[in-house]
Amino acid sequence: MNSPAASPVTNPATSELTGGGAVRRVAIAVAVLALVAVPYAIEQVYYVNIASQILLYAVFALGLNVLVGYAGLVSLGHAGLFGVAAYVVAYLLAAGHGHALAILAGLAAGLVATAGFAALALRATGISFIMITLALGEIIWGLAYRWISITGGDNGISVSTRPMPFGLSLDAPRAFYDATLIVFLLAVGAVAIFVRSPFGAALCGTRDQPRRMNALGYHVLMIRFWAFMFSGLLTSVAGILFVYYTEFISPQALALTASAEGLLMVISGGAGTLLGPVVGAALVVIVKNVVSAYITRWNFMLGAIFVAIVVFMPEGLVPGAVRLTRSAWQSASRQKGTTRNAAASAPRPQS
Amino acid sequence: MSRKLMSRKVSRRAVLAGTAVGAAAALTRFPAPAVAQAKPFKLGLLTVKTGPLAQGGIQMEQGVITYLKETNYTIGGRKVDFVSADTGGNPAGAKTKAQELVERDNVDVILGPLAAFELYAINEYVQQQKMPVLSLAAADNLTQRTPNPYLLRASATSSQAMQPMGHYAATELKLKRAFCITEDFAFGYEQIGGFQAAFQKDGGCVVNKLWPPLVTPDYTPYVAQISDCDVVCQGFAGSNPLRFMKAYASAGLKYPVVTGETGADDALLKSYGDEAIGLVSCCPYTLDVQTDANHRFIDGMLKNYNAVPGQYAALLYVNCQVVDAALKATGGESGDREKFMAALKAVNLTDTPRGPLKFDHLNNVVGTFYIRRIGTKGAKYGLKLWNEVIKTYDNVSQFWTWPEAEFLAHPVYSRDYPPLTKC
Structure with missing residues (x-):
């Protein structure tokens, strides 16, 4: 899979990551520092909790984006995978097991469910893939709802404690934010490495030219399968964060609307970009939780925002913003160019 | 609004x-104005x-x-x-x-x-x-x-209104065989469980229990299964009771229907038609108080x-x-x-x-719970139908008439509890 043939099919979005040098590194450092500083900058605990939610949904959206953005496979069943991990953790904790076992079992169960999803859904692409994942997600929802002896039906399962890694309590919102941030940064790093790897390039190849990739000797189905597994892993991690965050799980967290919300995060932020899903998650969580306190019809507002994104930035917020700033730069530099003294200060629109 | x-x-x-x-x-x-408040x-x-x-x-x-x-x-x-x-x-x-x-x-x-x-x-x-x-x-x-x-x-509680309802159906309406139907979620199970326990305590028995999903576009297939009983107990909530009662009436079924606090809520009266006349319910609130x-x-x-x-x-x-x-x-x-x-x-x-x-x-x-029957008599506030109070139960506790310890010794009411018995 490390064939040099992978390089011609690099994704333009990934080059955005690889490009730049010191400036980019500084930007990343500033962003990480800003995220670390969030709980200290915000006085009210409530907003720290919102920030934790943004990060955990961002992990969910990052996982979904591996499939939607890089593999070109739109899944409407990811909330099911999210739920499998969350339910296994909640069930084991309620049965009196320890956190380490519960988390590992949750991840394992999430991955097994993902493998099942992948084995069934990857027989198709396009609309059929969407419909199969939708059906599988609904099956998991149905199990959560009806297998009452295990899941408690719609009364759900409560979790009363959070884990204590290295003896540090995560009960306080700020501590939980820090833990979520670490997981989030690991997830972003993992996706960045994944996308920049030859495997990521091959995955983008299967999205853009599946037949050609097949002719070049790539095993398209296996590439998609492992991408699905990676996506499922991140989704399971998000599910586990969710169950520890809310300390409760019930079938509503697995419903179709939850899958659709994840998809909206990916698409509104920018599918196939590293930061798009993160921005999308922030947008959805903020409108849902913060704006809804001021606007009764917040659903309309969310809808209006999405319509605006589709009209003005069909590629999503992050790539759209990049495009708009670039064209602004270019028109500015063109004006300067007429006076022929600003050629050196031209930005890097070529990257 | x-x-x-x-x-x-x-x-x-x-x-x-x-x-x-x-x-x-x-x-x-x-x-700043120093207002002592x-x-x-x-x-x-x-x-x-x-x-x-x-x-x-x-x-x-x-x-x-x-x-x-x-x-x-x-x-x-x-x-x-x-x-x-x-x-x-x-x-x-x-x-x-x-x-x-x-x-x-x-x-x-x-x-x-x-x-x-x-x-x-x-x-x-x-x-x-x-x-x-x-x-x-x-x-x-x-x-x-x-x-x-x-x-x-x-x-x-979910079962608190249904327990007097079960008692009333068995002792005052003198009904023996009930067919229960409600939504497939915890509120439904707990309501029907309460009805069944109280109804059986006073000599009634439950023939069957049906659990349509929360979102059921058409109740006709469920209504068609109702038979071999002398009363139907429904525990629907939201706007589902309206659709259930329509399907029930259009299937031509004539068994009396009893329900809990949500099935005949006063806020539904303006949307109900003749199909609801005779519906008996038990509720912690009624307009007639x-x-x-x-x-x-x-x-x-x-x-x-x-x-x-x-x-x-x-x-x-x-x-x-x-x-x-x-x-x-x-x-x-x-x-x-x-x-x-x-x-x-x-x-x-x-x-x-x-x-x-x-x-x-x-x-x-x-508190007090009210047994009511829907009719046209006494309708006020521009309504055509009215929940007429036919009996009040005072000081109803969540344990109904059971001693607390005995009540709590049972599992919580569910799909399977109390179980169906030979009827």
């Missing part, structure tokens, strides 16, 4: 703006204003606002700051909004939420925060086998919203009365949560829209 809701929002924003201006004034050392009492409401549960959720808010308008936004001698939050009808939303009310708005008490799964989602949290919650959610176990000391329920508070409440709802209220609005109004009474008892003091919670539990009122009420040691209401 939406205009009203919006205006509340605007005023809340104005409050925020006011605080911002106040803070700015303090920073610039502007001589008690801190306003912060009343939080967790309700559902979007999604399928919104209809009940909006009535909840109307009930609260009707009470606050009547008392000119002053309870227990303190000015009230009312904060309403929309959970969207899902547990994660309920948790976030509970945090918003507790951590950002610093409320003194939370009214709501509506659905059992929302209450379960915030159950641990409100105990950690020692936040008194007066919920409408009926989940039996939260005042039974796994009680939450900070939960007070002035409405009813002859108390001053109920007259004030109904007049307020008609004036403010031009709506004939049902139990959602009425029970929230009752919750406000309970908070008001507790605050009066503590002399306006709500800072010590344990003391305030004790005061809430000790509330004993007679003049409420639902009649007299007090609380048992597990914080659930002991």
Whole structure:
């Protein structure tokens, strides 16, 4: 899979990551520092909790984006995978097991469910893939709802404690934010490495030219399968964060609307970009939780925002913003160019 | 109606703006007017204003606002700051909004939420925060086998209204064989379980139980299975009772129908037609309750919203009365949560829209329940149908007539408990 043939099919979005040098590194450092500083900058605990939610949904959206953005496979069943991990953790904790076992079992169960999803859904692409994942997600929802002896039906399962890694309590919102941030940064790093790897390039190849990739000797189905597994892993991690965050799980967290919300995060932020899903998650969580306190019809507002994104930035917020700033730069530099003294200060629109 | 809701929002924003201006004034050392005034009492409401549960959720808010308008936004001698939050009808939303009310708005008490799964989602949290919650959610176990000391329920458990209904059907209607049908979720199981237990205790038996999904477009296939009985017990909620009764009547079935608190709610009367005539129900609230508070409440709802209220609005109004009474008892003091919670539990009122009420040691209401039959006689407020009270049960506890220990020794009512027996 490390064939040099992978390089011609690099994704333009990934080059955005690889490009730049010191400036980019500084930007990343500033962003990480800003995220670390969030709980200290915000006085009210409530907003720290919102920030934790943004990060955990961002992990969910990052996982979904591996499939939607890089593999070109739109899944409407990811909330099911999210739920499998969350339910296994909640069930084991309620049965009196320890956190380490519960988390590992949750991840394992999430991955097994993902493998099942992948084995069934990857027989198709396009609309059929969407419909199969939708059906599988609904099956998991149905199990959560009806297998009452295990899941408690719609009364759900409560979790009363959070884990204590290295003896540090995560009960306080700020501590939980820090833990979520670490997981989030690991997830972003993992996706960045994944996308920049030859495997990521091959995955983008299967999205853009599946037949050609097949002719070049790539095993398209296996590439998609492992991408699905990676996506499922991140989704399971998000599910586990969710169950520890809310300390409760019930079938509503697995419903179709939850899958659709994840998809909206990916698409509104920018599918196939590293930061798009993160921005999308922030947008959805903020409108849902913060704006809804001021606007009764917040659903309309969310809808209006999405319509605006589709009209003005069909590629999503992050790539759209990049495009708009670039064209602004270019028109500015063109004006300067007429006076022929600003050629050196031209930005890097070529990257 | 939406205009009203919006205006509340605007005023809340104005409050925020006011605080911002106040803070700015303090920073610039502007001589702030020193008004000696008690801190306003912060009343939080967790309700559902979007999604399928919104209809009940909006009535909840109307009930609260009707009470606050009547008392000119002053309870227990303190000015009230009312904060309403929309959970969207899902547990994660309920948790976030509970945090918003507790951590950002610093409320003194939370009214709501509506659905059992929302209450379960915030159950641990409100105990950690020692936040008194007066919920409408009926989940039996939260005042039974796994009680939450900070939960007070002035409405009813899921089974509380169905137990007298079962008793009435067996002893007064002299019915023997019941066919039960309700939605496939915990509220449905607990209602039917309560009916079955009380009905069997008095000599009846249950032929079969059917559980259509919460969202069932057409009840005809379920209605077609109803046979071999002399009474049908339905426990539908929301707008489902309307559709069930239509399907039932158009199938030509003539067995009498009994139901619980949601199946014949007064707010549904305007939407029901002839198919509902004869429907017998048991409810903790009915429009016919002859108390001053109920007259004030109904007049307020008609004036403010031009709506004939049902139990959602009425029970929230009752919750406000309970908070008001507790605050009066503590002399306006709500800072010590344990003391305030004790005061809430000790509330004993007679003049409420639902009649007299007090609380048992597990914080659930002991109050009057009304058996009603839908007819046309006595209809008021422009309605064509009316729930006529045919019997009242006073001092109904969540344990009905069983001793508490015996009741709690059984598992919580579920799909499989009590089991079906040979009938």
